[in-house]
Amino acid sequence: MPDRKLNAKQRAVMLVLMAEGRELSNTEMDELYGLRLTGQDREQLDDQDLVTSGRSGNGPFVLGLTDSGWGWCADELTAGRPNASRQESLGKALYAVLAGLGRYLEDVERGLADVFSCVPDESVEDRIRAIYRKLAERPGDYVSLTDLRQELNGVSRAETDKALLNLNQEEGVTLAPEEDQKLLAEHDRAAALHLGTQDIHLLAIESS
Numbered sequence: 001m002p003d004r005k006l007n008a009k010q011r012a013v014m015l016v017l018m019a020e021g022r023e024l025s026n027t028e029m030d031e032l033y034g035l036r037l038t039g040q041d042r043e044q045l046d047d048q049d050l051v052t053s054g055r056s057g058n059g060p061f062v063l064g065l066t067d068s069g070w071g072w073c074a075d076e077l078t079a080g081r082p083n084a085s086r087q088e089s090l091g092k093a094l095y096a097v098l099a100g101l102g103r104y105l106e107d108v109e110r111g112l113a114d115v116f117s118c119v120p121d122e123s124v125e126d127r128i129r130a131i132y133r134k135l136a137e138r139p140g141d142y143v144s145l146t147d148l149r150q151e152l153n154g155v156s157r158a159e160t161d162k163a164l165l166n167l168n169q170e171e172g173v174t175l176a177p178e179e180d181q182k183l184l185a186e187h188d189r190a191a192a193l194h195l196g197t198q199d200i201h202l203l204a205i206e207s208s
Helices: 008-020 026-033 039-047 067-076 089-107 124-135 145-151 157-167 186-190
Strands: 051-054 062-065 173-176 193-195 198-200 202-205
Touching: 008 026, 008 039, 008 051, 008 062, 008 067, 026 062, 039 051, 062 067, 124 145, 124 157, 124 202, 145 157, 145 186, 145 202, 157 173, 157 193, 157 202
Parallel strands: none
Antiparallel strands: 051 062, 173 202, 193 198
């Protein structure tokens, strides 16, 4: 898990990218919010796999949240107000809003992606397929639901389970239990999908 001790500017940029739900260039972010992510601040978030950043030629850096970045934002909903130098009034108020949003999403069993989405028309099933392509060395290989759920930070468990069951109806998709139960850690058991009388731990997609 990445080190999440971010400074005030880094936190602000992360939350702006969450709120916009899309990639932003430094120029656009500066025009809209008076923020730019440069130098060591940008490199640290990039190294921690919280943002993607790139530029075309001499143009400004374009920034976007990774799946881990969305997970960081989801964690912030219940993190409480920041300490030390970040205890300004507006900062406290912002984290009160985040806490309220977190309570609402938990009550309705929804995720951040339902509020802020980079690709509004992308379904959870589409995201699962995209994450599968990232995790699997080749089509048809098994990937663990533990890793899949971690990459889907911001999507509720109920939505993930529903999407997995929908995918299971499609040709070429296989949900399977781990044959050697001794290989399962506690977090693997917690991530299992309950299907009938079985606990499912693995997903394979022949063509994703």
